Amino acid sequence: METEVRPPRRDEMAAYYRVLPFANGLPKWEPEDAAWHGGPEPWPPQPAPLSAGRLEELADADTRDRSFHPVAAFVDGRCVGASATLSFEVTVPGGGTVRMAGVTATGVTATHRRHGHLREMMRAMFRGALERGEPLAMLSASEGGIYGRFGFSPATYRTRWELARHEATLRPTAPDPGTLELVDAAHAKGAWPRVHAAVRAHRVGELSPHPTRWDGLSDEPDGTNGPLRYLVHRDQHGDVDGIANFRLPWSPTADHAGTLVVEALEATNPVAYRALWALLTDFDLTKRIVAPGRPRDEPLRWMLTNPRAMRVTRQTDNLWARLLDVPQALTQRSYATPGALRFTIDDDEMCPANNGTWHLRADDATATCVPTNDTADLTLTLPALSSLYLGGMSAHHFAHAGHITPHTDGALGQLARMFRTDPEPHNSFAF
Numbered sequence: 001m002e003t004e005v006r007p008p009r010r011d012e013m014a015a016y017y018r019v020l021p022f023a024n025g026l027p028k029w030e031p032e033d034a035a036w037h038g039g040p041e042p043w044p045p046q047p048a049p050l051s052a053g054r055l056e057e058l059a060d061a062d063t064r065d066r067s068f069h070p071v072a073a074f075v076d077g078r079c080v081g082a083s084a085t086l087s088f089e090v091t092v093p094g095g096g097t098v099r100m101a102g103v104t105a106t107g108v109t110a111t112h113r114r115h116g117h118l119r120e121m122m123r124a125m126f127r128g129a130l131e132r133g134e135p136l137a138m139l140s141a142s143e144g145g146i147y148g149r150f151g152f153s154p155a156t157y158r159t160r161w162e163l164a165r166h167e168a169t170l171r172p173t174a175p176d177p178g179t180l181e182l183v184d185a186a187h188a189k190g191a192w193p194r195v196h197a198a199v200r201a202h203r204v205g206e207l208s209p210h211p212t213r214w215d216g217l218s219d220e221p222d223g224t225n226g227p228l229r230y231l232v233h234r235d236q237h238g239d240v241d242g243i244a245n246f247r248l249p250w251s252p253t254a255d256h257a258g259t260l261v262v263e264a265l266e267a268t269n270p271v272a273y274r275a276l277w278a279l280l281t282d283f284d285l286t287k288r289i290v291a292p293g294r295p296r297d298e299p300l301r302w303m304l305t306n307p308r309a310m311r312v313t314r315q316t317d318n319l320w321a322r323l324l325d326v327p328q329a330l331t332q333r334s335y336a337t338p339g340a341l342r343f344t345i346d347d348d349e350m351c352p353a354n355n356g357t358w359h360l361r362a363d364d365a366t367a368t369c370v371p372t373n374d375t376a377d378l379t380l381t382l383p384a385l386s387s388l389y390l391g392g393m394s395a396h397h398f399a400h401a402g403h404i405t406p407h408t409d410g411a412l413g414q415l416a417r418m419f420r421t422d423p424e425p426h427n428s429f430a431f
């Protein structure tokens with residue numbers, strides 16, 4: 001039996017896709033739509049397998065896409081495993097961006113699972129990312145038990161919340177000098193990239209969008225979910241500074257009728273943000289507002305006269321992070337307070353260059369991270385450091401759980417203060 005892990009050739013792409021659940025009609029692993037909407041249906045309907053023609057179209061598009069880096073596992077020439085990374089930039093604390101390898105659609109044929117194919121594909125993807133100068137990998141995990149062994153650990157959360165319309169009273173504020181307008185999909189496609197670019201410059205965890213990111217926006221109904229509707233906010237000069245995508249889905253039960261689902265909402269300033277929510281939380285003929293995929297620290301809560309009215313009804317980890325090159329990654333973000341720390345990593349089997357003791361020193365403008373022979377202030381697991389990287393997780397919690405061992409007084413507090421970021425990191429779309 002001969003096993004080979006390498007990028008698929010163009011004529012092998014159809015076989016490559018057929019290994020993946022999305023292409024061969026297997027159930028989605030993500031209970032998106034219905035479950036995230038809070039409707040009565042727990043899971044979306046199963047998709048049909050993609051036709052041979054559609055697979056060829058996909059192969060053409062992916063072959064042209066320079067950000068797409070596929071890898072496949074072959075046994076005796078037959079493709080049994082598939083994965084890929086997409087090149088992104090992610091906003092990091094301080095407002096800079098870091099090049100990132102986003103691990104995307106991954107699968108191994110049922111008959112060949114637990115033979116180490118994913119592990120070998122992961123090694124190949126890490127090597128490829130490092131060669132391209134990407135010091136960080138990220139993914140969203142189908143199951144929480146799989147990716148920790150490869151060094152990944154949760155770095156952002158996403159939250160679904162609900163609000164009863166009769167409780168959605170906003171605190172009074174100065175009149176809005178801007179305007180709101182309902183627009184069609186063509187306008188929304190033009191507005192989204194500009195709003196998102198301004199938002200992601202300031203929101204840690206947001207990703208550079210793929211060029212096709214908003215191509216799917218449409219005015220056509222999506223079955224009983226109805227069409228997506230688009231609301232934009234313009235400032236007093238007429239420039240779009242906020243946009244929301246929302247739906248008014250049909251419901252088979254009286255309990256869920258009258259729900260308004262906000263699928264996406266981004267604004268570049270608090271005035272636009274408030275104005276969009278003010279309209280969407282008081283929409284005639286609706287009873288409740290559901291917002292999936294939102295940041296855990298949604299500012300709308302603090303605009304309500306009753307902050308408790310916003311009920312979190314679902315929360316999961318979102319992006320999992322994995323530092324591939326510790327010194328490169330750590331020197332490309334900035335730190336909440338200046339300081340210095342010596343820390344040891346000794347558990348990175350897949351990227352062994354990360355093992356050793358490092359001296360991280362940060363001032364207001366720059367950071368350095370170099371190997372040292374001095375005694376470490378603390379020892380961290382690579383996944384714990386990866387979780388802390390975007391600043392959304394508590395160093396104290398990781399220490400409680402045994403992922404961080406402080407060796408000197410005050411080292412844990414210093415780590416926590418340096419790495420934390422406020423507002424919390426969040427990313428508004430998956431890949």
Ligand SMILES: CC(=O)SCCNC(=O)CCNC(=O)[C@H](O)C(C)(C)COP(=O)(O)OP(=O)(O)OC[C@H]1O[C@@H](n2cnc3c(N)ncnc32)[C@H](O)[C@@H]1OP(=O)(O)O
Pocket residue numbers: 021029081103104105106107108109112113114115116117118119120139140141142143145146149
């Ligand atoms: C980022 C994303 O795309 S998420 C989507 C992931 N895809 C899926 O969930 C589709 C269905 N599942 C699959 O196709 C496969 O089971 C995969 C891709 C998850 C794993 O592929 P495999 O080739 O079986 O993994 P591999 O044999 O390399 O396993 C490596 C390790 O992970 C463990 N592992 C693999 N899958 C799982 C799982 N679902 N749950 C728990 N542990 C797992 C293995 O036991 C092994 O552990 P070890 O290192 O302690 O021996």
